[in-house]
Structure formats: C-alpha cells, structure tokens
Amino acid sequence: MPKTVAVTHADLAPGRRSTELGSRTGVVLMVLTIICGLFCFILCLIAEATRSQERWVDTEDNGKEVKYECVYSGNGKTPLLCSAVAFVGLAVAMVVEHMYMLIAVSKSPSPALVSWDPDSTRAKTLTWQAGFFFVTTWLCFGVGEVLLLIGLSVESGHLKNWSKPKASCLIIREGLFCTAGVFSLMTVFLAAGLYLTALHAQKMFQEQQNVRHQVLETSVLYASPPVSPPHRITTMAREDPVITEFPNQPTPFSYSWDFRKQSNGV
Numbered sequence: 001m002p003k004t005v006a007v008t009h010a011d012l013a014p015g016r017r018s019t020e021l022g023s024r025t026g027v028v029l030m031v032l033t034i035i036c037g038l039f040c041f042i043l044c045l046i047a048e049a050t051r052s053q054e055r056w057v058d059t060e061d062n063g064k065e066v067k068y069e070c071v072y073s074g075n076g077k078t079p080l081l082c083s084a085v086a087f088v089g090l091a092v093a094m095v096v097e098h099m100y101m102l103i104a105v106s107k108s109p110s111p112a113l114v115s116w117d118p119d120s121t122r123a124k125t126l127t128w129q130a131g132f133f134f135v136t137t138w139l140c141f142g143v144g145e146v147l148l149l150i151g152l153s154v155e156s157g158h159l160k161n162w163s164k165p166k167a168s169c170l171i172i173r174e175g176l177f178c179t180a181g182v183f184s185l186m187t188v189f190l191a192a193g194l195y196l197t198a199l200h201a202q203k204m205f206q207e208q209q210n211v212r213h214q215v216l217e218t219s220v221l222y223a224s225p226p227v228s229p230p231h232r233i234t235t236m237a238r239e240d241p242v243i244t245e246f247p248n249q250p251t252p253f254s255y256s257w258d259f260r261k262q263s264n265g266v
Helices: 024-051 079-108 121-158 176-223 252-265
Strands: 054-061 067-074
Touching: 024 079, 024 176, 079 121, 079 176, 121 176
Parallel strands: none
Antiparallel strands: 054 067
C-alpha cells in the first residue's frame, strides 16, 4: 500500500511570489549582486597591478642635443579590459537589483509600507536607515563608476604606438583602480543593507496589521451581547388534546348524579 503523507498548515499556506522581497528570487539576486561586487573588486586590483607606467629615456636630436622623452610600459589592454568589465558589471548589478526592489515594493500586497505611523520610533528609525542606505549606495556607485571611466579613457589613449617616445605621457595615478574597487564593494554591501531594511519594514508592518485585525475581531466579539435564538411555536398534524385530571377535582359523572337527585326531590 502507498504511504500516506500528512498535510500540514505549512503545505496549505500560500507560498511567496517571486516578486516579493522575502522570496527566493530576491535572495538569489542579492547573493549574485554581492558576488558581482567582489568580482569587480578583483578586476580593479588586476587593473591596478597592470596599469601603464611611464619611463623616461634620453634621445639625441641629430647628435647635437639630448632630449628626455617618455615611453609607456605597456599598451594598456589588460587594465582597459578589466576596468571595462568592472564598469559594466557594477552598472548591471545595480540596475537589476534596484529594479527588482522597485517592482517588489510596488506589487506588495500590504499597504503598510507607505501608511505607517509617523510618530512611531521604529518607523522613524527604519525611514532614516532606508534613506541613508539609498543615498550612500548611489553615491558610492557614482564615485566608483567615475573613477573607472577615468581609467578607461586614460588606458585607451595609448593602445597604438605605445613604445614610441613622446614629449609627455598621460598615466593614471597610483591607487585609482583600487579606490574604484573599494567603492564598488561598498556599493553592493550598502545595497544589501537597503534590501534588508525594506524587508524588515515589510515584516514589521505586516505584524502590526495582523495585531490590528485581532484587536478589531476581539472588540467586535465583546462589544455585541450574545443574541438568544428566536422562539418558534410549531403545531404537529393530527395532534389530539390531552385531558389532565387533578386528584381533588370531581369527575363529571358525580356532577350529573347530584343534579338528578336534586331534580327528583323537587
């Protein structure tokens, strides 16, 4: 015989939709965003290690005058490729994550996310946290992208004729790619904080809504007194009357016997 499996309340409860904040899709996207930030940080370290540097060499002008000119140490293809991948990857991660959060909040079934008590301490704390994470996330993202864009423009300027001596060489200062990597890493972690803050706010206000429903149900239950069921008198078909005789009451035959005696005497 096949084994029977018991059905629990967890099986009957509706599962989370993929557009909700606490769904599996949201967790997967958050993990992928953090991994993408780590990958961008590693790419920035590689770009920093392979960035182009300048070397000064002396050249003779027709044997009369010695000139000092600069030469690039490399063509800059490796740092250019790494910084380009980091630039695009960080931008895609931020856009996908914030688009998902926007869709999840807009399609949230609970209206409490936008209708909380402004005087509540927890609501004020969550509001300040969400504002802090949102502003700092986009600031770090903007600074990191600008630094990567500067590195892209500089490294792409000497792809050709990089070994030819020049009067001046434009190079990137030391630490620029590392700084961009740190900002990209901060961006993804601050975005994760924003996601967790929104998830905490949704759970808190859902709990408040459940408490309000329970209070309303309890107040309605105790405010109205219990109503007794209405009395209905029904008759049954072919119901015969029942004569009840009391013990001290004479029968009708005794009345008729006394009446005959009185009439004979008269």
